[in-house]
Amino acid sequence: MLLRTRLHGKQYEFPDVRVLMGKANEEKSGDRLAGLAAETAAERAAARFVLAELPLWVLREQPAVPYEQDEVTRVIQDALDPVAYAELKDWSVGQLREWLLADTTTAAQISRAADGLTAEMISAVTKLMSNLDLIYAASKVRVSAHCNNTIGLAGRLSSRNQPNHPTDSLTGIRAELYEGLAYGSGDSVIGINPVDDSYSSVARLLEMTHAVIQQWQIPTQNCVLAHVTTQMKCLAAGAPAGLLFQSLAGSQRGNDSFGISVALLDEAQRLAQRHCFTPGPNYLYFETGQGSELSADAHHGWDQLTLEARCYGLARRYRPFQVNTVVGFIGPEYLYDARQIQRAGLEDHFMGKLSGLPMGVDACYTNHARADQNAIENLAVLLTAAGCNYFMGVPMGDDSMLSYQCTSYHDTAALRQLFGLRPAPEFERWLEDLGLMHAGRLTARAGDPSFFLRR
Amino acid sequence: MPEQPATDPQVSIDLPDPALKRPTLSHPADPAGLHALMAATPARIGVGRAGPRYTTAAQLLFQADHAMTQDTLLREVAPSLLAELALFSVATQVCGGKQEYLLRPDLGRKLSENAKEEIRARCPQRPAVQLVVGDGLSAAAVEANLRQILPVIRHGVLSAGLSFGVPFFVSHCRVGVMNDIGELLQPDVLILLIGERPGLGRAESLSAYMAWRPQAGDTDAQRDVLCNIFAGGTNPLEAGAYIVQLAQTMRAHQASGVALKLAT
Numbered sequence A: 001m002l003l004r005t006r007l008h009g010k011q012y013e014f015p016d017v018r019v020l021m022g023k024a025n026e027e028k029s030g031d032r033l034a035g036l037a038a039e040t041a042a043e044r045a046a047a048r049f050v051l052a053e054l055p056l057w058v059l060r061e062q063p064a065v066p067y068e069q070d071e072v073t074r075v076i077q078d079a080l081d082p083v084a085y086a087e088l089k090d091w092s093v094g095q096l097r098e099w100l101l102a103d104t105t106t107a108a109q110i111s112r113a114a115d116g117l118t119a120e121m122i123s124a125v126t127k128l129m130s131n132l133d134l135i136y137a138a139s140k141v142r143v144s145a146h147c148n149n150t151i152g153l154a155g156r157l158s159s160r161n162q163p164n165h166p167t168d169s170l171t172g173i174r175a176e177l178y179e180g181l182a183y184g185s186g187d188s189v190i191g192i193n194p195v196d197d198s199y200s201s202v203a204r205l206l207e208m209t210h211a212v213i214q215q216w217q218i219p220t221q222n223c224v225l226a227h228v229t230t231q232m233k234c235l236a237a238g239a240p241a242g243l244l245f246q247s248l249a250g251s252q253r254g255n256d257s258f259g260i261s262v263a264l265l266d267e268a269q270r271l272a273q274r275h276c277f278t279p280g281p282n283y284l285y286f287e288t289g290q291g292s293e294l295s296a297d298a299h300h301g302w303d304q305l306t307l308e309a310r311c312y313g314l315a316r317r318y319r320p321f322q323v324n325t326v327v328g329f330i331g332p333e334y335l336y337d338a339r340q341i342q343r344a345g346l347e348d349h350f351m352g353k354l355s356g357l358p359m360g361v362d363a364c365y366t367n368h369a370r371a372d373q374n375a376i377e378n379l380a381v382l383l384t385a386a387g388c389n390y391f392m393g394v395p396m397g398d399d400s401m402l403s404y405q406c407t408s409y410h411d412t413a414a415l416r417q418l419f420g421l422r423p424a425p426e427f428e429r430w431l432e433d434l435g436l437m438h439a440g441r442l443t444a445r446a447g448d449p450s451f452f453l454r455r
Numbered sequence B: 001m002p003e004q005p006a007t008d009p010q011v012s013i014d015l016p017d018p019a020l021k022r023p024t025l026s027h028p029a030d031p032a033g034l035h036a037l038m039a040a041t042p043a044r045i046g047v048g049r050a051g052p053r054y055t056t057a058a059q060l061l062f063q064a065d066h067a068m069t070q071d072t073l074l075r076e077v078a079p080s081l082l083a084e085l086a087l088f089s090v091a092t093q094v095c096g097g098k099q100e101y102l103l104r105p106d107l108g109r110k111l112s113e114n115a116k117e118e119i120r121a122r123c124p125q126r127p128a129v130q131l132v133v134g135d136g137l138s139a140a141a142v143e144a145n146l147r148q149i150l151p152v153i154r155h156g157v158l159s160a161g162l163s164f165g166v167p168f169f170v171s172h173c174r175v176g177v178m179n180d181i182g183e184l185l186q187p188d189v190l191i192l193l194i195g196e197r198p199g200l201g202r203a204e205s206l207s208a209y210m211a212w213r214p215q216a217g218d219t220d221a222q223r224d225v226l227c228n229i230f231a232g233g234t235n236p237l238e239a240g241a242y243i244v245q246l247a248q249t250m251r252a253h254q255a256s257g258v259a260l261k262l263a264t
């Protein structure tokens, strides 16, 4: 294989696809940590010139981890639609980019083509896209799903109500949940990250959130983001769960370190179909994020963008209700500053959509990264323009348990009003009936958690 | 030079510390109820709104807390505390300060050669329980909790009739360093108390990561964690008792992490 170009009089040569893919990435501290980043900006540009000419079939034949070695690769390759693949396998990566952006290319055509793309191809084209390219192409595609309500329809923006508490206190969580509902947050899910991963504690959180859903007849689903095995135990014992959650990695070794496998996820899905109290048919909730594979030394020498794309390839198998990257969650060793976090947020959202997933984004940062709330507000605006399905809703964006900052209950309300978007239709009706929203805007009553002390 | 104003504008701004928890939401439906809700959580609720945005006071307090957190990030654990608790101190392979620590987690997972020698010289091998303290992402977390939690764990382990290794401190430490320590000392149960990344205006949260016979190649799937240890979360005294109990469970099942979960 020869991968070479001259650029401004200088020769650049890349030994293989893996190295080329790493060097073509936008600057990320995680790729530098892995020793994969381009040495200079010119080398990055050269890598992109070469990558743009690469035929897509080469990427299919060179997955990040060999088929025999890795079940994530097997899931992705086995699910490929041979007809869709045959139509585009001879395109170059640069051609795919232009096709995605072309005015004649429709959403329906993109989702059909998606059946013929592997994660490595999706990652490759993403490297050639500018930020506005990523926003524009993603905005063409809507992916909607149904559980107890409908997420991802055009003209809608949803919010996960994330009422985390440092001791899993039921009264504390309920108080935050009320605050969020009062701002119209909770149509994607009422989803709690528990401190205590034990069965009894998780079951108690499921019971409480379910009771609030029943009491107020809220058209939504609940979820406790414990390890999936804990949730399965809860479901089997009759605890009321609306969605099942798990974090995903883009390699089998990465998933080993998360304590999961394809067989386990298959079983979780079967259990959810049988026991969740919601009608479905989409029962799963996944989170991902660039850097988790490298953090578990499970990246196989590949760049973090490609591994992230592979998470989406795996997620697709389960027809999930929602998927979001938690971009910026891990820390500066993977995404150093506001600029890198913003870039990765746009990349992940685009790649998820191109993988056919109902994508949301947890736009966030940690206190040890060089970012602040302004950066995350900017990213949320960009992603809303890109047609993102949902954001997180956390009291003022400050998660008192996970020690990170993300978007707030207020943010989704502001974004809806700014872009003329509405909550999920069932949930909007519910807000209207309660008098918290009128014609897509918060009413005078909204924003007051004590409103929910009436019943 | 701007012209000197003719008269002193009669404005006097002299503020009390705003870090008090009071609602910035006006006209709640149930004022007493709102207070109770706010008392139930450290989260920023009852903040009210200006249109769909924050009230000014709530927004400024958020920004002030972010500023404070930035300032605490770069601190190191006070040597006097380590001396007081008789912990000797070793380092990982991070040698370029906090900035390198943040960008090179791989180095924070490996003990330096000096550290290995010192640990070998000072610590007996194969204790039932080995305790190690690491700064992690928050020196303040170690300082806020260690005085309380360390004696509880030591006492608990000893009164369960188990041997307690010589505890020590690791600077610029990541969770993955447990493997190196496991190889070196071969404890049955290794407990690593480590500072969690700081939250907004809160940096006191400590975690206990634990593993049964940790060794090279182990991942988080072989570990357990008890997190949010601080006065406002899991109280350090209670946490200490829980940790001892978990150590005994690990010994009983000869497992930790996902394997322990499947066994219990």
Ligand code: B12
Residues within 6 Å of the ligand: A193, A194, A195, A196, A197, A225, A226, A227, A228, A245, A246, A247, A257, A258, A259, A292, A295, A329, A330, A401, A402, A403, B105, B136, B137, B173, B174, B175, B176, B194, B195, B196, B197, B205, B207, B220, B221, B223, B224, B225, B226, B227, B228
């Ligand atoms: C950052 C983080 C992560 C990152 C870790 C990567 C990284 N490089 O840091 C990612 C996103 C990968 C992650 C994943 C998960 N996490 Co996590 N994570 C955290 C968080 C927010 C901060 C941790 C921290 O400050 N570490 C300190 C620094 C110094 O450590 P470090 O060496 O840099 O990083 C290591 C640890 O963070 C560790 N780690 C992170 N999460 C977990 C979870 C478990 C069970 C274990 C054993 C280790 C572990 O992995 C890193 C690499 O070794 C905590 C919240 C908290 N308050 O502590 C939750 C937290 C520890 N995670 C939690 C959970 C449940 C998970 C998952 C199991 C979620 C899931 N359902 O899949 C996964 C799987 C983790 C695993 N490998 O087994 C829970 C643990 C609850 C419990 N008592 O068991 C916590 C407390 C948050 C919560 N309540 O949901 N997590």
